[in-house]
Amino acid sequence: MATEQQDGTPGGVGRRRFLTGVGLAGAGGLLAAPAAAESAPPSPRPEQFQGGRYLLVPDVVLLPNGIARDHAVLVADGKFRDVGPAQRVVAAHPELTPVRLDGHLVMPGFVDAHHHLTQSFGKAQAFGQPSEIFKQVWEPLEHALDADTAYLATKLSALEWLRGGFTTVADAGTRAPIDVEVLARAAEDAGIRCVLGKVCSDGKGGEQHLHRWESARLIHPSLAIPIQDDASDAVMKKTSDLCAEAGAVFQIHVNEHLAAVERSISAFGRRPMEHLHDIGALGPQTLAAHATLLTPTEMRMVADAGAAISYNPVASAWKGNAVAPATTLAAWGVRFGTGTDGTRGDGFRLVDAAETAQRLTGGLATGDSSCGAGRTWVEHATSRSADAVGLGRVTGEIAVSKAADFLVVDLRVPELTPSWDLEWELVRLANRDQITAVVVDGRLRLWQGWPTDWDAHALVAQAATTGREVVERAPIRRVKPD
Structure with a gap:
């Protein structure tokens, strides 16, 4: 009979695996069923991003020069205050308890x-x-x-864009x-x-x-x-x-x-x-x-x-x-x-x-099979996009003195397993539903797709009714109304 068990392997933390009592090769039992795996590490919690000053230790950080492992990020007063090798950064801030983000990526928010x-x-x-x-x-x-309906329309947009990983909009x-x-x-x-x-x-x-x-x-x-x-x-x-x-x-x-x-x-x-x-x-x-x-x-x-x-x-x-x-x-x-x-x-x-x-x-x-490769499009949606909208000195990068506008992305998904080139994979394989947290100006804004400090479900319900009323009274002219 099949049983469900936690997979504690490095590439599959937190996922489930079905094991059979007769071995992976069937009744012949040529491959024995693996032993029970260790428990998965705890998932991050929203309260760990509170207080205005916290130290993150993710598996992966997307830095201006590319992917980095074994790095830590200090957030304080809405900005990145320290970024570097985890051992050094953690030792430099003994008063803080590191927030371990196993199986997660910290990357700049989209602009x-x-x-x-x-x-x-x-x-x-x-x-x-x-x-x-x-x-x-x-x-x-x-x-x-x-004024009222414009406020509602704008806040609805902001909610949708935050859910999609945007921390800045122009x-x-x-x-x-x-x-x-x-x-x-x-x-x-x-x-x-x-x-x-x-x-x-x-x-x-x-x-x-x-x-x-x-x-x-x-x-x-x-x-x-x-x-x-x-x-x-x-x-x-x-x-x-x-x-x-x-x-x-x-x-x-x-x-x-x-x-x-x-x-x-x-x-x-x-x-x-x-x-x-x-x-x-x-x-x-x-x-x-x-x-x-x-x-x-x-x-x-x-x-x-x-x-x-x-x-x-x-x-x-x-x-x-x-x-x-x-x-x-x-x-x-x-x-x-x-x-x-x-x-x-x-x-x-x-x-x-x-x-x-x-x-x-x-x-x-032209036979260009890469068209700039993954890094080009990640950069032009983050740091280079921030530069284009006049905020290159403010946001767009995980770097000291920049605004702490970032995403915590869950990498423990089948789409990214095994991972070979994370920047390419972010472009072609990643999904919005992998975004665990959205942080803007150092404050946690969304957790698993929803705000932590205001009622977004009520806003969506209101917009469903009010938005229809606005459209019905607007003199919109569609060429093909069907």
Whole structure:
């Protein structure tokens, strides 16, 4: 008869194994059944991440230069205060009891380089629609929001993204008729770090916004003009300059769709990225969303200007005309982060999509079987994404003085057993359900997918009703309503 027993082997801690009384080779008993294994080590507990100061000793840490074993991480006052070989770090802090994370990885949280926090009620309303759905779906939806419903939509987004391993999101600016303080409050209440864009197409309020959040730990101001059609050249230049002076990012959608490129050529005789360059709005402060339709000349402009791009592969798959040439951008030294465009809040699926899109659009034709390999896509969804959204000095890495924004990931799963190249495996094999803990600014925000200090189930229930009401009153125009 089969019996169930704990597997205590190094590659299978905490998993179950079925043993037969007659041996693994069947009735002949050529291979004897193994003896009972030792008990699995205890799983981590949420209370071990409390108190504001704790010492973690995981099996694996993802450091800026790659995977490290036998390392420890000290978190205090919201930052990483010590990172290094476990023996040294533990000895240096004898007053702390090490939190052993056997079978777990500590890695930086994902950084979403392009989001629309107030669009969470729409979701499948955009599926199967023509490329420029912002006119038919997103603008009408956002205009139907008030302060209460915008708060709810933003907090719902933040919850979904935290569940998917994102510790930072860059919101590209809402068109909802509200004070963006509503979004800031929702992000802070949920516990996610937010680069908060304010739409300044009329040229007003930018300076005030950039200085409004100086005391906030999780809110980092940004200015946005959704598309170049929305503002004059003078306003775009002024907005970009304000961001440069404040050390903030200037967000704008550029070269996303063929229709937008053709409108720019008709209006200015230049493509959108060329036009931004010509008016002096393209610089290190610029975060160009999508940029899927770039000529070699435009790529050179972006590289020379030191501007950044948000590469949004899922958005390209769902409603785009093209995929940004991310591997080419990397080869040319163009700064870029990986973004979702608010499609779905799942960091592991995002890095998978990032690599897959490059493989399908370029790798197959050129025989490039790696397309940057695993590390490229992990880096561009963490540290390089943080750099793209203007937070390279703040977050994105497990490194001393950086914000303690990180994930605790369970490696004791069949998908990662045996493990040969963890960075590749994170890209192609890892899952959101392996995330044991999400920590932002040193505080435990989610444990096994749910917040520890507020009622997320109640929020989801409320959003199910309120979100439907908002969509029903919004003048959304779907081309194929079925």
